[in-house]
Amino acid sequence: MISHTSLPPAPLLHRSIKRILRAESPVSKTIGPPPMPLSLLSLAVAAFGIGTTEFVIMGLLPDVARDLGVSIPDAGLLVSGYALGVVIGAPLLAILTNGLPRKATLTGLMGLFIIGNVLCALAPSYDLLMAARIVTAFCHAAFFGIGSVVAADLVPRQKRAQAIALMFAGLTLANVLGVPAGTALGQWLGWRSTFWAVVGIGFAAFIALLILLPSNIPMKKGRILTEFRVLKDPQVFLAMAISVICSASLFAVFTYISPLLSTVTHMSPHAITGALLLFGVGLTAGNMLGGKLADWRLMPSLIGALVVLIAVLALFVVTSTSMIPALATLLVWGVLAFSIIPPLQLRVVDTAHSAPNLASTLNQGAFNLGNAIGAWVGAVAITHGIAYQHLPLVGVALSCVALALSILSAKMDGPLLATAEERG
Structure with missing residues (x-):
């Protein structure tokens, strides 16, 4: 017979029963937040391949021009x-993939990417290379757009921007690793070898998506013409306008960074390569930083990053x-330039909640x-004597x-210091 004194105290027994009913581990609160799902890795690998094929052509322009008998400006x-x-592919693929399962859509887009490369x-x-590049580009917008929504849906709400940033980390790593390696490979074995290497990355991403991405990803179904009405929402329009202008601010300068570093900073070609690598490191760090900040305070983080960027x-x-000093500035510029990408992408998903795939x-x-x-804009400025x-x-000026526009959008939201949980 069990004595009364062998039973645990009533408060302790009560807490134990509650813990069992909630399936709560006694150490769960000491372990910390759950890790990001492995399925995000498949999205990052795909982003790495897409980013590499987009930007590597810049380092191969002389080789492509010489082989195909065109001028470098034409190759550009x-x-x-x-x-x-x-x-062009963004709205077209949004219409064609509307209502399709997300896993099937993403693997299909990666198949199109492989064919294009x-x-x-x-x-x-x-002419045929140009056509092939356009075919490859068609999958770009749809993959990153749908992939952003999928990444956000795979994690708790307070980690959505970090999940998007993890996917976009593949894009930033493409600038740090993929583009330099692809350029070196193309200069060594011919520019076509670089595209064959990208095909291999595409196959790796395709397999990773098949294995790691869950099949039962929830999705909102709706009529595509109805979803396009979300563009009438001023907040959605503002979010996309900010994306356009932020990107224009970056490329108005970055497009001409090599002649700037050559003529103003007096760097050698080898030093410029190192400077661009440093800039890519900044992009990667900024992408992850932007994800964390956006999950904390989305619009204040975006506004603060733009102030410092200016x-x-x-x-x-x-x-x-x-x-x-130029190298130090390049590094900080890279961090800031990509710290605004995850907040902007999540901002679009949040404001277009009735049609997140289309808007993204x-x-x-x-x-x-x-x-x-x-x-x-940069070319016009240089032509006119800047x-x-x-x-x-x-x-x-563009920033x-x-x-x-960011301040206007935030004021339309109401309280500026809303957290991720308060937003949703």
């Missing part, structure tokens, strides 16, 4: 063609004349539209516009 249009393909590697002429770009006018996909087109606009040293002031 392969960059513009890709960006145009993203802008195979065509790039085999293209016998400039100051850093203005400072670059002064620091660009000396190597060490279109926002990728907005980023690339900003790329093209920024490069054009010195390379003062080109960062163009980025300052000021983005800051004004």
Whole structure:
């Protein structure tokens, strides 16, 4: 017979029963937050491949031009063609993939990516290479758009921006690792070998998506024409406009960073390569930082990053004349430039909650539209006599516009200091 004294005290027994009913581990609160799901890795691998094929062509322009018998400026249009393909592909793929299961859609888009890069590697002429680049670009906006929503749905609400940032880490790593490695490979074995290598990355991503991505990802179904009405929402429009202008601010300066570092900072080609690598490290760090800050305070983080970005770009006018200060400024600029990407992507998903896949996909087109606009604005500024040293002031002006729109959008929300939980 069990004595009365052998039973645990009533308060302790009561807590134990409650813990069992809630399936709560006694040590669960000491372990910390659960890790990010492994399925996000498959999205990051795919982003790495897409980012590599988008930007690696810049390092291979002389080889492509020489092999296909075109001028370097004509070869440079392969960059513009890709960006145009993203802008066109965003609404087109949003319509074609509407209502399809997310896993099937993402694996199908990666299949299109593989086919496009195979065509790039085999293209016998400039025109066919341009067409292949556009085909490849079609999957870009849809993959990043749908992938952002999927990444956000795979984690708790308070970690959504970090999940998006983890996927976009593949894109930033493409600038740090994929582009330099692809350029070196293309210069060694010919530019076609780089595209074959990207095909291999695409196959790895395809397999990772099949294995790691869950099949039962929830999705909201709706009529595509009805979903397009979400663009009438002023907050959705503002979020995309900010994406365009922020991207334009970056590319108005970054497109011409090599001649700037060469003529103003007097760096050698080898030193410029190292500087771009450092900038890529900044992009990667900023991407992850932006995810954490956006999950904490989305709009204040975006506004704060833009304020500091404006100051850093203005400072670059002064620091660009000396190597060490210029390198330090490049690193900080890279951190700030990509710290605003996860907040902007999550902002679009949040404001377009009735059509997140469509809006997120279109926002990728907005980023690339900003790329093209920024490069054009920078070219116009240089043509009209703006010195390379003062080109960062163009980025300052564009960032000021983005800051004004961000403040307007935040004021339309109500209280500025809303947390992720309070937003949702």
